[in-house]
Amino acid sequence: MKTKRFLLATSGATVDGRTIDAEHLRQMASSYDPKVYSARLNIEHIRGISSEGPFRAYGDVLSLETEEVTVTFNGKPEQRTALYGVFDVTEDAQALNAAGQKLYPSIEIHPDFAGKGFAYLMGCALTDSPASIATDRLQFTSQLSAAVPGIERFSREEQGDAALLEFDTATTPETTGLLSGLKGVLDSLADRFAPKTPATPPAQTTPADPAAAPQGFTAEDLRTVFTELATSIDTSINALRQETRETTDALEMKLSKLQEHRETTPAPTFRARPESAGTNGNYAKTDC
Numbered sequence: 001m002k003t004k005r006f007l008l009a010t011s012g013a014t015v016d017g018r019t020i021d022a023e024h025l026r027q028m029a030s031s032y033d034p035k036v037y038s039a040r041l042n043i044e045h046i047r048g049i050s051s052e053g054p055f056r057a058y059g060d061v062l063s064l065e066t067e068e069v070t071v072t073f074n075g076k077p078e079q080r081t082a083l084y085g086v087f088d089v090t091e092d093a094q095a096l097n098a099a100g101q102k103l104y105p106s107i108e109i110h111p112d113f114a115g116k117g118f119a120y121l122m123g124c125a126l127t128d129s130p131a132s133i134a135t136d137r138l139q140f141t142s143q144l145s146a147a148v149p150g151i152e153r154f155s156r157e158e159q160g161d162a163a164l165l166e167f168d169t170a171t172t173p174e175t176t177g178l179l180s181g182l183k184g185v186l187d188s189l190a191d192r193f194a195p196k197t198p199a200t201p202p203a204q205t206t207p208a209d210p211a212a213a214p215q216g217f218t219a220e221d222l223r224t225v226f227t228e229l230a231t232s233i234d235t236s237i238n239a240l241r242q243e244t245r246e247t248t249d250a251l252e253m254k255l256s257k258l259q260e261h262r263e264t265t266p267a268p269t270f271r272a273r274p275e276s277a278g279t280n281g282n283y284a285k286t287d288c
Contacts, residue, residue, distance in 0.1 A: 002062065003087040006136035008105045008124065010071060010080040014131040022081035024109055024119035029064040029083060031118050041087065043102060045125040059089035061124055071134045089140060097140040102126035104135050
């Protein structure tokens with residue numbers, strides 16, 4: 001699941017006595033390409049040798065960019081170069097974040113990537129003790145705005161400047177149908193009641209007949225418009241309701257299968273007792 005961008009690191013002194021080079025951050029942003037080398041997310045810079053937790057991969061870094069930011073130290077502002085990144089995180093990362101664990105990013109810098117003379121991001125850890133100053137606190141929050149493009153459920157201010165997860169805002173056929181239907185009704189309304197101006201107005205030789213002048217909306221006109229509008233909304237909402245029901249049913253099936261798997265699968269530490277052939281009732285005498 002794709003995240004919004006958030007601050008990964010700032011240049012200058014770190015809390016553990018090192019220094020992050022601003023030029024390295026700029027080089028990382030300009031050179032990063034997942035097709036060349038994809039930086040993965042890990043826990044505390046530890047790469048596991050299997051897919052089992054906790055030291056599995058938790059996603060990928062999709063893109064990087066830099067900006068100049070101001071960091072205030074004891075009331076004194078300081079300009080720093082900030083590296084921002086966008087993640088693609090796994091469900092494990094979301095669950096970990098929801099539990100309040102490993103809430104900050106920590107970047108891994110290679111100062112001379114493949115001997116090419118520029119810095120590159122090799123990975124990014126999820127940690128509770130970042131070395132860099134002013135990193136964003138990560139908060140992976142699902143948004144209900146996936147079905148309505150352009151509307152977010154939570155703002156950055158409401159989340160305390162936390163980096164929020166956001167779904168791709170691709171419209172579904174149902175939402176497209178709803179918007180198109182409403183647009184069609186409104187266009188019909190505009191066409192129906194827009195004043196019609198002839199290309200060459202006829203010369204007025206006699207006083208205009210008031211009865212022949214264009215009239216305004218009638219009750220029947222408005223009834224027709226609102227009937228079309230209500231029908232369009234009702235049809236689209238029913239389609240959305242059906243899609244939601246199908247999605248819910250699919251999730252319930254997955255949850256049921258997951259629960260069955262958990263109940264029937266032994267724990268990783270489980271070891272079956274070796275079979276015993278027995279001694280056919282002949283027991284050796286031993287001193288206790």
